[in-house]
Amino acid sequence: MLFRCVWAEVKKCRRAPVWLAFLALPLFPAILGTGNYLSNMEVLDSGWYSLWSQHTLFSSLFFLPALLGVFCAWQWHLEYAGHNFNGFLAAPVPIRDLFGAKLILSGMVCVLAQAWVGALYLLSGRAAGLTQAPPPELPCWLAWGALGSIAVCAAQLFFSLAIRPFAPPVAIGLVGGILGLLVTSQGLGYAFPYSLLCLGMRANNPMLELDALPFLLSALAYTGAFSCLSIRLLRRRDVAAE
16 A cells, blocks of 8 residues: 555656756755865865765755755645645545655655765766766765655655645755754754754765764654654544544
């Protein structure tokens, strides 16, 4: 049943305009980060590592939280349009599967977003004249970034479910991304869900040693907590509708 729900969500967004945001938003940190790197090469002298620090400083702070916020808000926006939400709740499917499908689809978008960020990083490096081999840690940075993004998506799905207008949850994502970097700079990154994206990608600090166990426990805890809150809210709305 869960697989069918996921497939239904995929079909909903197959030709959606939200993919324009998916393609366009990561371009901005790539352009800004590369421009900043080229303008400060006398200081940023670590090649690929310096370029990554500039890319992730912009992407994890503004653009990826905005992208995830837009996608999660758009998923619920489809259900709120017309009377779709009534049909959504009336489907003969467990509530947990209905929500789980949206979370799984969001996780797939997280993986695609990280892959796109990685591709833009490699293209930018070559365009900037870096001839050395790319960092061998790149797949690890992208994988951990995707894991951290899933916790962000769980939070954004909850806020987008609880707040019907499209813009406020996206704004929450932007504010969360900024706070995530601030919290990380204070050494408390594992305690805040939006910091997990910064930590996983090693934003602005490619040499950061990630403590895997606290990271995974925090990501799992926040994903589970916000998923439970969303499922509870959906069940309350279902009862209210009856």
